[in-house]
Structure formats: C-alpha cells, structure tokens
Amino acid sequence: MEKYVLPDLDYDYGALEPHISAKIMELHHSKHHLAYVNGANQALEGLKEAQETKNFARVAALEHALAFNLSGHILHSLFWKNLSPNGGGKPEGELARAIDRDFGSFEGLKGQFVNAAMTTMGSGWAVLAWDPAGQRLITTEIHDHQSEMTPGAVPLMVLDAWEHAYYLQYQNDKAKFFEAVWNVWNWKDIGERYNKAKAAEVGIASAATSKKGAAR
Secondary structure, three states, rough: OOOOOOOOOOOOOHHOOOOHHHHHHHHHHHHHHHHHHHHHHHHHHHHHHHHHHOOOOOHHHHHHHHHHHHHHHHHOOOHHEEEEEOOOOOHHHHHHHHHHHHHHOOHHHHHHHHHHHHHOOEEEEEEEEEEOOEEEEEEEEEEEEOOOOOOOEEEEEEEEHHHHHOOOHOOOOHHHHHHHHOOOOOOHHHHHHHHHHHHOOOOOOHHHHHHHHHHH
16 A cells, blocks of 8 residues: 655755744644644555455544545645745746736735635635636635635645644744745746646536537
C-alpha cells in the first residue's frame, strides 16, 4: 500500500521572512503538516484491516478521519507551492484577465478572498478556485480541511486560516497575516494551475454550454 509522504519545500524555512517567520514555517511544515500525513496513513491502514477482516463497524469513522487528514495534507501541499520568496505583486496574463472578469479587479479579488479567510468560523481555509460548471473563478471557505468545499471546483490558491499558521508571529491579529501573505503569493504557480484547470475536461455542463444550447 502506497503511503502519503511529507513533501519537501522549494525554499528554506526562513525564505518567506519577514512576512512568515522561519519558526512558524518549521513548525507548520514539520509538525502540523506531518501530523496530517501520519493521520491519513493510519486511516488507510485501518481501512485496509477492515477490508481484510470484513469488520466494517469502524469504517465510517475511518473514512471521516481519512477525509480530514488527507484534505489537510493536500491543502498544505498546495499552500507551500502557492508561496514563493520571489512572490507578491500582481498576476499577469490569462489569470489576470480572468480575475478582472470575475471579480471586477485585482483589489476585488483581494477583498473577497481576505473576507473569506476572516469569516471562516474556527479553523479553515480561504480558497480561490476554478468552477468548471460556471466557467469562472470563485472564492470559497473550507471549514476544517474538508467541509463545505464546492463539489467539482478546483483549488488554485489556498490560505491557511488555522491559528497554527500565524499565531506565533501575529498572535490574535490574523488580519495582519492575511495582508502580509500577499507579499509572497506565487502567481506563476497559481497561473499555471488556472490554465490546467480551465483546460481540463471534467464532464460537467458549463454555463457557456447551456447558453449555446439555449441559442439553438
């Protein structure tokens, strides 16, 4: 059985300073993210045992544990790629045009995205995603790691709003963290994800397809 593994970062723990401290990055990656990797592997082992013994009493709890921990692993892996010591500024090209189309402006996206992070109740994430049904960019909140994500939407850019992502440096002023992270967004990575998501065929009727059908 293939196990999930903690990915290496593309940069040193201190590379995102002063916006995200080296200590936060080290704890966040080597402790918190690793815990989700281990939790996902433990859930997989439990499910494999249940399948082999035909004892399915714990399957529901194990499936819930897998969803929580695996989603935590995937979102953190995406978060690290979304950040760069050479990031910040504004996106260019097709992503920039899509942001202007779907949010009115870059500032419109920033305001909506930060609001999603600020209003996440308890622990969760803010997400910029591609909605294949609507053929548009959307923002959404994910509670914990896996709850209330829009089905079919492809996450492109994620912001960890759990306290472990900022508290050691920003304490209870999470708004400062949500502002600081705009200095390290890796728009090249996010733009490439947008182009791939937009080109993928996911078998969902889009708003554009519906309009064409209505025009016949």
